Amino acid sequence: MKAIEVRNLGKEFKGGVKAVDGIDLDVNEGEIFGLLGPNGAGKTTTIRMLATMTRPTHGQAMVCGIDVTENPDSVRRCIGIVFQDPALDDQLTGRENLDFHARMYGMPKKEREERIKEVLGLVELSDRADDLIEKYSGGMKRRLEIARGLMHRPKVLFLDEPTIGLDTQTRRVIWEHIIKLNSAYRITIILTTHYMEEADFLCGRVAIIDRGRILALDTPVNLKESMGGDVISLKVDNARRMAAVAKKMKGVKHYKVHDSTVSLTAKDGGSRIPEIIKAAEKAHIEITSVDLHKPTLEDVFIHFTGKTIREQEPGAGDRFRERARAMHRR
């Protein structure tokens, strides 16, 4: 059985804005699956529909083999969710937050105590369990929320931007926890992220999502290989002309013009550079720098969307929100 099956799923808000525009995807049991895309791409709306918090306006979604619109209560029992923004009661202690959750899921006392001990150990918060949440750091709050998401042994765990607003070291710690749970409990994990390295490091398969549509879906390795070789970025004085020159060269593909930079892909890229430079000279194009690297998910993203993820990044309002969120986490 698939953990998740989604067919032509969509959400149209009042006023005709299509947050999610008919997506299809299957997630296998035990997989870590990533939805990668910029803010506003529809990742959170997708997760909210799968977690029964928002009703889809069309299409169908099955989670743990149960239809999310027909039987949301049963879906809720089989999933755990960690929200993008903190959702803890900071006037209660860590243990009390977990206890509240366990009781909401109807666990008897003995089971409750055992599970709380177990998940606290898993995220290494046992010694801070009786502190009020307001004394926790942002990373500790996240870890506690992940622990809470696991309390009722969900089959599928949703993590919405699990490391947003966290510093690099804390992010690493969270990643290790995510991998640990996936391997120790065989939990299916669906996460959204707009961090390329996160998707690359954690996910077995990644769907690149933009403007409510899935543009590509594969393993990070396959996605990168689909680029057809190494990425050569040239900074030049006339990017358009350089692109035209490159287009005529054999085995050079996927050129993308971005400001004064032209990005090409070619098998065994290093050996093609002299040839490219010669061609540029012939066309009187001045090259100011050359960069050669193995393709990253960032390159794949640019390839499919035509933009870097940063360009589609937050407007002023979003940035403010993110800063506020980071403050809140601290």
Added chain:
Amino acid sequence: MGTSLNAIYIIWLREMKKYVRNKSRLVGNLAMPFFFLAFLGMGFNSLGISGLPAGMSYLDFLAPGIVAMGLLFSSMFAGVSILWDRQFGFLKEIMVAPVGRTSIVIGRIFAGMTSGVIQAFFILGISLLMGVRITSLPGLLASVAFIMLIAMSFVGLGISIASRIQDMHGFQLIMNFLVMPTFLLSGALFPLDRLPAWLAGLSYIDPLTYGVDGLRALITGTSHLPVLLDLGILGGFCLAMILLATYLFKKTEV
């Protein structure tokens, strides 16, 4: 059924933990009633105001009104505090749990009622120390019914409002335009029988009027209306508020 009761208990338990833990809120809930009793009550007590039943001091008259005032403020606050849960994200945790929305509303209403009864007895204790005469012990015990109804009504109203407004900006507005008039028109501070007709009319629309009147009847032995009428009207209002709160809360999305 079992799971619903369990959920009501959990929601209640969380609120009670926070209530007991939050000393400043406890003290804050008692401070204003105390000031009213001590400064307003003692002030008018020495002047004497006309229109009180024979032999009744202003402080005796005021005490039940101040109990009702304390309940009004703290219960509205308890209901509206769902907004804090929304703001700090905890409401999502509650909403995504496999628990009916009705249980969540009932749990919060019971929690507000419990803390209301505790608070009311503190205020009555303070009143006694100031020399307020309580006429009968059975009456005092019976007044608990009114205390519970007042508390549940206004927690319900608070939840209803919190389900309709999205953030905390509306909160101050509610305090100024709903809570203050409800308090001032309720007959907590002055007798209703000599008011101009328009003012009396407004007072009879105010549901708290029946709470104040009922408490006064049971605690100090004088009232404007028959106690059972007070009980009936307040009970009806309470039920309406619980149903409204449940209906509106079910419609909220987080």
